[in-house]
Amino acid sequence: MAAATKTLAVVPPRASRLAALWRSHVGRKALMAVTGIVLFVFVLVHMLANLQAFQGSALDRYAEQLRVFPVLLWTARGVLLLAAAVHVAAGLDLWVARRKARPVAYRDFDAEGSTAASRTMIWSGLLVLGFVVYHLLDITFGVVNPDFRPGEVLHNVVVSFGRVTAVVFYVAAVIGLGFHLWHGLWSTFQSLGVSNRAFTPGIQKTAAALATLLTVGFAAVPLAVLFGVLG
Amino acid sequence: MRIFLEIWRQRSAADEGGFVRYDVPDVTEHMSFLEMLDVLNRRLVEAGDPPVAFDSDCREGICGMCGFLVNGQPHGPLRNATICQTHMRHFADGDMLRLEPWRAAAFPVLRDLCVDRGALDRIIASGGYVTVRTGSAPEANAIPVPKEAADRAMEAAACIGCGACVAACPNASAALFTGSKVTHLGVLPQGQAERRRRVVSMTEQARAEGFGHCTTIGACSRVCPAGIQLEVIARMNRDWLIAALSRREEEEPVAIAPRSSPMRFYEQAPPKTQR
Structure with missing residues (x-):
């Protein structure tokens, strides 16, 4: 018994499970999948909430209701920020690892049977990341908004999308988001090990449908403003 | 022609x-x-x-x-x-x-067209086995194997280790190879004892060898001469997550096999006297 205790004492403290997840390629992809789910739920709710713009002042009321409980709002923001940070860090890290895994490129090479979305995840991801920064400066902080009025969300949206460049950037970003989700949503199931030959075709179709739905839903508001349907 | x-x-x-x-x-x-x-x-x-x-x-x-x-x-x-x-x-x-x-x-x-695929052998050595007493063959029907498990194991065991999956992967990942080995043994009753340790050891060895990660591109499965399906990677990921999030102290990789192989001498420049 004494010997056993002694052996236990010299065993170094094991790294946390989170560290083990980060260290392994499989674990890092699982972290990307879990954070991806969090971010997907956010964009889904965000898209549905955006559609309230077509109901006039409903959007402003919704924005007000979000701020009724500051603790909830900041918890949600904290979770989202953390999820985004882990997702981006893991994505960039894996992208660097990928370049190390094949230092000499092929003369001609085509990843057969793969979708364009799957091969461009890093670029669609960076496009969405860049857009999110701009979007926060535009609608949340109002720094780059032409006529920002705190609390008047619909007004801020309408004046922002009065500019063609803003609409083009927005639509390009949500198409990028669509591509990211088209592959990401199905890859999530694979990374978490819950896909198999029976479910995979259904998962892939659902992922494509949800990606299209989100892209169209998000693009509806700026296009409606641009073409005078809204505002 | x-x-x-x-x-x-x-x-x-x-x-x-x-x-x-x-x-x-x-x-x-x-x-x-x-x-x-x-x-x-x-x-x-x-x-x-x-x-x-x-x-x-x-x-x-x-x-x-x-x-x-x-x-x-x-x-x-x-x-x-x-x-x-x-x-x-x-x-x-x-x-x-x-x-x-x-x-x-x-x-x-x-x-020319020959590459050293010893890395795949070292992935196998790190966990692609079952530890059983040898010496006398056991009775063949002593361990009942469900038909579906036998079929899945047979499909995964069709992997010939040619390395086409790695070659086809934009990330140069050996996930389809490793996944097929993990699945082959992991679905059989004989492979259960070492199931968790196996998946941790083999994926860790693949990482140490310098293979990339899986981003579900799917090109590996398309070019695989044995027709291994992507679901073996999902199974590997699932087994890894279960192993890593449960009693980890038992599932640490036993050892990383050394990055050496009998063919490595080709890599060294010939001695100056021969030039």
């Missing part, structure tokens, strides 16, 4: 290498792809030139020795087949074919 080839020639791992063009005018459609290369090599040898080095053994698609890219496609255009099973009738007279070796940090080129 006449075939034009552009083949990657590289004298040793230390050599820079480059594409060289060849013209093979006397090809028949009945030749296998490797027989066509044999014809080219005979001519090269007769002319006193070094023949094109390529791996081959069984020439019937079961050993996993052969493999290179033909016009950017691992094992050439035929699906569910290795390059040795591909015949020249799948090509047209006057075709221009570019042959390139598997490219990955974990697969150093030894010479």
Whole structure:
């Protein structure tokens, strides 16, 4: 018994499970999948909430209701920020690892049977990341908004999308988001090990449908403003 | 038929290498792809030139020795087949074919189209086994195996370890290979005892060898001569997550096999006296 205790004492403290997840390629992809789910739920709710713009002042009321409980709002923001940070860090890290895994490129090479979305995840991801920064400066902080009025969300949206460049950037970003989700949503199931030959075709179709739905839903508001349907 | 080839020639791992063009005018459609290369090599040898080095053994698609890219496609255009099973009738007279070796940090080129795939052997050595008492064969029906488990294990065991999945992967990931080995043993009752340790050891070895990660591109499964499905990777990921999030102290990799192999001497530059 004494010997056993002694052996236990010299065993170094094991790294946390989170560290083990980060260290392994499989674990890092699982972290990307879990954070991806969090971010997907956010964009889904965000898209549905955006559609309230077509109901006039409903959007402003919704924005007000979000701020009724500051603790909830900041918890949600904290979770989202953390999820985004882990997702981006893991994505960039894996992208660097990928370049190390094949230092000499092929003369001609085509990843057969793969979708364009799957091969461009890093670029669609960076496009969405860049857009999110701009979007926060535009609608949340109002720094780059032409006529920002705190609390008047619909007004801020309408004046922002009065500019063609803003609409083009927005639509390009949500198409990028669509591509990211088209592959990401199905890859999530694979990374978490819950896909198999029976479910995979259904998962892939659902992922494509949800990606299209989100892209169209998000693009509806700026296009409606641009073409005078809204505002 | 006449075939034009552009083949990657590289004298040793230390050599820079480059594409060289060849013209093979006397090809028949009945030749296998490797027989066509044999014809080219005979001519090269007769002319006193070094023949094109390529791996081959069984020439019937079961050993996993052969493999290179033909016009950017691992094992050439035929699906569910290795390059040795591909015949020249799948090509047209006057075709221009570019042959390139598997490219990955974990697969150093030894010479021309030959790469060192010892990394795959070391992944197997790190966990692709079951620890059983040998010496007397057990009664065959002592362990009942469900039909579906036997079928899934058999499918996964069809992997011949040729490395086409790594070659086809934009991330140079060995996930399909590792996943097929993890699945092969993981679905059978005999493989349960070491199931968790196995998946941690094998994925850790793959990472240590310099293989990339899986981003579910799917090209590996498409080019796989054994038709291994992507679901083996999902199973590997699931087993890994269960192992890593449960009693980890038992599942730490036992050891990382050393990055050495019998063929490594090719990588060293020849001694100066021989130059």
